[in-house]
């Protein structure tokens with residue numbers, strides 16, 4: 441959990457570290473290479489068209505949902521019906537549950553094809569996730585910068601690099617008090633797949 445770093449000012453603004461747990465090397469580099477190659481071709485990726493402030497916006501990345509098939513999730517005005525767990529994704533879920541003691545019933549896959557793909561500032565604070573959701577984020581492939589900004593004061597920012605094979609747990613009131621994003625990058629330009637394991641409540 442060493443990698444939290446302040447960017448920008450020298451001010452001693454404290455990011456509440458108890459909102460994150462970071463485990464580099466959760467998946468071995470060799471396994472990551474195999475997963476990446478398979479998932480790029482085998483996952484039924486879709487580029488989502490979302491309603492944002494009354495306009496149609498195409499997400500700058502590809503997505504796929506898997507999970508317990510009685511759970512659906514509404515995200516930026518679009519309802520997602522999950523694909524059933526594959527053995528591989530179910531196994532990964534179990535590994536995370538064993539390591540962390542938290543449980544999950546769905547996973548969102550995001551595929552960033554290159555540095556031009558991104559996710560805009562948001563918090564995962566939808567009603568279906570409940571209060572203070574625990575989200576487990578696994579990153580495969582190109583490492584990317586992951587940034588946070590404090591909702592009441594956007595000048596208060598933090599960032600960390602999500603490395604190949606890493607696991608990040610987001611918890612506490614993080615989703616309600618901070619937003620996060622993956623900005624576009626000119627230098628971090630290779631393909632990356634991120635998986636966020638979540639608990640959808642009915």
Ligand SMILES: O=C(O)CCC(=O)C(=O)O
Pocket residue numbers: 548550559564577579586602620622634636
């Ligand atoms: O790609 C990532 O690391 C984060 C993705 C994310 O924030 C989300 O899907 O809600």
Ligand SMILES: [Fe+2]
Pocket residue numbers: 562563564620
């Ligand atoms: Fe998110």
